[in-house]
Amino acid sequence: MATISIQQEGRALEIEVQGRVVRFHAIWLRDNAWDDQTRSPGNGQKLIRLSDIPVATAIADARLEASVLTLTFVPENKVVEYNLAWLLEHAYDGVPARQKGWIDACLHTWDSAAMAEPPxxxxxxxxxxxxxxxxxxxxxxxxxxxxxxxxxxxxxxxxxxxxxxxxxxxxxxxxxxxxxxxxxxxxxxxxxxxxxxxxxxxxxxxxxxxxxxxxxxxxxxxxxxxxxxxxxxxxxxxxxxxxxxxxxxxxxxxxxxxxxxxxxxxxxxxxxxxxxxxxxxxxxxxxxxxxxxxxxxxxxxxxxxxxxxxxxxxxxxxxxxxxxxxxxxxxxxxxxxxxxxxxxxxxxxxxxxxxxxxxxxxxxxxxxxxxxxxxxxx
CATH class of the missing domain: 3.60.130.10 (Clavaminate synthase-like)
Structure with missing residues (x-):
């Protein structure tokens, strides 16, 4: 069960899911909206520039029903729906510090002991x-x-x-x-x-x-x-x-x-x-x-x-x-x-x-x- 709360006078949103707490800035959420006025339904490319989003963008209302988060942004009075799983997958709050030279988790390094022959x-x-x-x-x-x-x-x-x-x-x-x-x-x-x-x-x-x-x-x-x-x-x-x-x-x-x-x-x-x-x-x-x-x-x-x-x-x-x-x-x-x-x-x-x-x-x-x-x- 997830809970949400508006933070910093609407400039941020906090989501808590199973003890995990992540925060998102209002400007980030608005920039990553997936409505058909913000992104092309065919290819997902953005239809607006960042300068088209008001500097004073804030969250006026937030509602969570099942896995759908609905936010209202002001001063546009724009309503946007988000998939909760997508937000959690792209959360940037609490990213751990990495050692210099870190490698993507999808890559596997090897030597002759770890790989006898290439795939x-x-x-x-x-x-x-x-x-x-x-x-x-x-x-x-x-x-x-x-x-x-x-x-x-x-x-x-x-x-x-x-x-x-x-x-x-x-x-x-x-x-x-x-x-x-x-x-x-x-x-x-x-x-x-x-x-x-x-x-x-x-x-x-x-x-x-x-x-x-x-x-x-x-x-x-x-x-x-x-x-x-x-x-x-x-x-x-x-x-x-x-x-x-x-x-x-x-x-x-x-x-x-x-x-x-x-x-x-x-x-x-x-x-x-x-x-x-x-x-x-x-x-x-x-x-x-x-x-x-x-x-x-x-x-x-x-x-x-x-x-x-x-x-x-x-x-x-x-x-x-x-x-x-x-x-x-x-x-x-x-x-x-x-x-x-x-x-x-x-x-x-x-x-x-x-x-x-x-x-x-x-x-x-x-x-x-x-x-x-x-x-x-x-």
């Missing part, structure tokens, strides 16, 4: 079944990485993967790129060398937020794929040395790429990126693309480099990596703002031929949200 989907199943697609996308969103198996061994089959949820992010590499050894490579990715775990394209702003790597041939010795959860690595650094975590999140690193003629890409972003409220939102780590760091004061540069070195050591720890081998017709996707990928060196007379492309996470999350709304949570 796996079947190519045909996720194309044929909305439930299978929802489960696979949910795993990708939760863990930042997922695999698909039993796909076609065909040129640009990876486009069919992106079509499941969104759109290709075209870059100077084209709509897709070939990952195989070359005589004069424009990137170390196109050699037989092993690659340290890294996020792709840190020299772009905004960075592509998803990367797809699709196997068409893998008959070499070696060339295994590895993935590392950058959020778990950042947590480890924070727990071990809050000062080191602070340095890598407070100062920008600098990244640059000079490839084919006419391409010079630069970006400056922290290696560990936080929201203004301290939420961990991205990791950028790519030693190959790092350029001279000139954003750190002289007095803190040595400590910054020590933090940088330690972060790299955590990332390189074999216990952090999940290792697997892709066979033709298999692919994996990583959240490129979070999960780093790597490969072991390869040799022999065979061929390792992958195709890759970029996409963006907003479309994936949109597709997942619509599936969850239709089918319920996975």
């Amino acid at each position: 796996l989907g079947c190519f045909n199943a996720v194309h044929a079944s909305a439930q299978a697609l929802q489960g696979w996308l949910a795993g990708l969103a939760r863990f930042g990485v997922a695999k698909l198996a039993n796909g076609p061994v065909a040129d640009q089959a990876l486009m069919q993967v992106v079509d499941l949820f969104g759109y290709v992010r075209e870059t100077n590499y084209g709509r897709h790129f070939e990952v195989r050894s070359e005589v004069n490579p424009t990137s170390l990715a196109f050699t037989r060398q092993g690659l340290q775990a890294h996020t792709d394209n840190p020299y772009r702003d905004p960075v592509p937020t998803l990367q797809v790597l699709y196997c068409l041939e893998n008959s070499v010795e070696g060339g295994d794929s590895l993935v590392v959860d950058g959020f778990r690595a950042a947590q480890c650094l924070r727990d071990e040395s809050p000062a080191a975590f602070d340095l890598l999140s407070r100062y920008c690193a600098c990244f640059e790429y000079r490839g084919a003629q006419g391409v010079i890409l630069r970006a400056r972003r922290p290696m560990i990126e936080l929201d203004p409220d301290g939420r961990l939102i991205a990791v950028r780590f790519n030693n190959r693309s790092a350029t001279a760091i000139a954003e750190v004061p002289y007095g803190e540069m040595e400590a910054y480099y020590a933090a940088y070195r330690r972060f790299g050591e955590i990332i390189d720890d074999p216990a952090m990596a999940v290792r697997f081998r892709l066979e033709p017709g298999e692919c994996f996707i990583v959240d490129n703002t979070r999960v780093m990928h790597a490969r072991t060196a390869f040799s022999g007379t065979g061929m390792r031929w992958f195709q890759g492309c970029y996409a963006d996470k907003d479309s994936l999350l949109s597709r997942l949200a619509t599936l969850q709304e239709t089918l319920g949570d996975a």
Whole structure:
């Protein structure tokens, strides 16, 4: 049973439900009204500006019947109904203080002990079944990485993967790129060398937020794929040395790429990126693309480099990596703002031929949200 009371001469409302007390300001309540004069019934977008709401907005009357809260605002004399559950879900009173570097509860961080293999989907199943697609996308969103198996061994089959949820992010590499050894490579990715775990394209702003790597041939010795959860690595650094975590999140690193003629890409972003409220939102780590760091004061540069070195050591720890081998017709996707990928060196007379492309996470999350709304949570 809930009780309500008007507070601060109408400038606030207090709701008590099962011992929980939350308060809402009148201006917040009025701004978040869902009547068809305030928001479009079709898409939920606001039809008014904040300046259309009187500065002196107050609550003149409040009534609660079952789960419906009805408020009357003055000086507009406007009556608005609210769903009580929606209000409690969006309550901002009493939000607990969070540790710097906190992570959304819907995300699960991992290392090799916590995740033996990325979430796996079947190519045909996720194309044929909305439930299978929802489960696979949910795993990708939760863990930042997922695999698909039993796909076609065909040129640009990876486009069919992106079509499941969104759109290709075209870059100077084209709509897709070939990952195989070359005589004069424009990137170390196109050699037989092993690659340290890294996020792709840190020299772009905004960075592509998803990367797809699709196997068409893998008959070499070696060339295994590895993935590392950058959020778990950042947590480890924070727990071990809050000062080191602070340095890598407070100062920008600098990244640059000079490839084919006419391409010079630069970006400056922290290696560990936080929201203004301290939420961990991205990791950028790519030693190959790092350029001279000139954003750190002289007095803190040595400590910054020590933090940088330690972060790299955590990332390189074999216990952090999940290792697997892709066979033709298999692919994996990583959240490129979070999960780093790597490969072991390869040799022999065979061929390792992958195709890759970029996409963006907003479309994936949109597709997942619509599936969850239709089918319920996975």
